Amino acid sequence: MTAIFTLFSSKRHEAPEAGGLACTDVTPEGFLFDMGGHVIFSHWEYFDQLLDTALGGGPDAWNTLQRVSYVWMRDRWVAYPFQNNISALPKEDQIKCLTGLVEAKVSNTVAQGRPKNFDEWILRVMGPGIADLFMRPYNFKVWAIPTNLMQCNWLGERVATVDVDRAIANVINNKEDAGWGPNAVFRFPTSGGTGAIWKGVAKLLPAERQRYGQKVVSIDKDAKTVTLDSGHVYQYDSLVSTLPLDITLSWLGKEEWAKGLQHSSSHIIGFGIRGECPHGTKCWLYFPESNCPFYRCTVFSNYAKLNCPADDAKLPTLCKGDGSDPESGEAKAGPYWSLMFEVSESNYKPINQEQVKLGGAAGTWSDVVRDTLVGAINTQLMQAGDEVVSIYHRRIEHGYPTPSLGRDEVLDKALPWLQQHNIWSRGRFGSYKYEVANQDHSLMLGVECVDNILYGTKELTLAFPDIVNAKKNAELLYTKK
Template identity: 70%
Template structure:
């Protein structure tokens, strides 16, 4: 749309303008609506709600999320909202047991790697156990906290596990070395090593896979993760939601409290809830030094739809630390819900085989079908092959071919596996990196924006990966709304360690006391 064109249905002024209709923006909108505030508007440059938690569908009918999203929750509030939006129970959700492995040394090692070194070759078991023992002694006499993620790994796990898994894997995930990352974000994200348990597992040769907050998770039966957030959006007044490129925010005047949109219209606000990347916002508002210290990696999502029976049983997501493939994680996406693939009677042509051989004369045939979704990170330190090339009868970025080859290298597929669909999407902002300078920037930038009526929140709005899951992201919006209206404390933003202890968040958010402390905004005159 031309910048000279104005959208007549947009108000010139609102009490609260929400930028971004992902989990955080929808959480804020839902909370404002719950409190009875009528003067708010949510805008998003995409065609529908979802943000980074959206789902794409290939022309052949395969669904792919923008990463390995699953639903596990620290908040009863989050659970109840999703059940209200999507529905409750087995008619709407598939509940799965996490089955995850690491592919290394030409074998599957149960996740988490550090608990299952018994699956490694003997020489690697010795390296890992020696490192664990040395780390235990070194940590006992350490006089200070680890200075970065790399030191934390060595202090907790030792050099064997660091070199075999943690260093190469985390570089593939973050696209930055572990020496460039802090360790305060870790919390429940990374399993530590129990030396006695590790030794016992090696001696007994047993698998030890029961760790982590997402050992059981749920997934919608239809529509992928994106269906959840479209359902949440449908709970809200439709006239207060605007989607499309014309609603892209092109600039912010923080003194005048005005946002300028791509369509040329300016909207004045009293409070701005922004889920835009904080680094972008800071550049706009004249703080390039702060912005440049906030690191992020881009994400490439590559999907392949395949004909036949899935050979991977109940596996959910899988980790790949070695350089025989470009991806760090693969999700057996067809396992999450049958409708993530076309129906068996859908007839599709084979576009290529697992070894990359094109099948130009392939005739459409029926299923069954299954699918794999790959995640690849990119940064200035980790290049990705974006060069367009001919592959499987179409034009694709080179990373697509490389992922297919990586799937063959790691035995996810075979040479004669029939590929019937390909998918690729690049997300500029994929992961907010917990860089060494991040916290010092956030301590200055977020209060500075708040002084001008801007609440920057969400996975990239507040740049805290440790509270960047879907449940955290929604609650960042909910708590932000309460802070805008009542000055309530934002526990998720400011105390990640508290909210990641499930019993604590149930106390904070599931009791009537929490809601009853707040009267409606329209009753107390706020905004």
């Protein structure tokens, strides 16, 4: 029997629980924040069943939410996807977008070969109007790398393309058209945030086979050992690792390959606010413009009542929405609501992390927190006088695996090479493929990898992202139906 040693996710190296990037933190005041907006869209019945087994099925365990998603630009909400809703823009922007779309449709019919990079893909599919107004600025904010340095093989269901006839008809009919994409309806745990799912899954597994709070510092592929910072050495036959691939490769002397992989870091910033939420049923919102540092904001209190403290919990105001001193520091009851923001960082897009003091009892925070407050007011998410009762900030070094131009060349060499040495590097950063880096994908990468080790079966998610992302195909492959 093969001994498989799995390096899998502890929340931080020192954290005593499962979760990884899909964990949930709780502020001292009792507000929950995920590591950015985590929305479940499952491509596998296997994944759905696991979630039901981990948390239980039904409305006690899960809220079912309708995606209500908008783009904030030109001082207004434009329904998502942007490209189907240009009728909401000022007339001059509508003209630029529509003429660009027609231009793209015409030039695309005569274009030779595949687009060489993401920027060319954007121009071919959407034209220069939508490119300049939304796609280029928004994608730079998300990926923290210019679009001409990204490849376009990862696209598919991840970026809404354009039906030109529908876009023109929507403008003429002045119609809002929000129904697109794989996550129009999604579910979220009623309690404990996204992290509750993975703590639930960990409970299903034998406790004596799990270790948390320990940091791996090296792998010896020849001796087949893994060494922890405590000095403890584990022996393995086969190693499954979710450690970032660039780190594993550097440890194993493949620095050149490691350098060919790029990632961006993520800052997650959260605010707990006293009062009634002014944003209706909005879920997540996109921000392409330069009036705020974040590319996305989630109205996290809308996902589950228990993402905020109880209405009758008494909390003092830490500072006002503009970061200034509150009227009083007296503890008062709620209700409460919360916003969760994501800001990307890379060498192309550095983030000022100087420490700044906010007003009242809010204390000292990284500059990006203050910039987020200012941005939230600029984009009308918050008001200057709002009572901020909780502040959260966490920086994640490996946030997004970048689909960079050189990525596939490295992956095609590195993953088989590691496998020859009995190391299966899998998961969001283990296999570095953004197109299969969500929770359902990461889980199936693990399931298929273990099947591969034990039975020699093919790892379909890793090899064929496009096929597994076509939901029907995924169901056919993995269910008896």
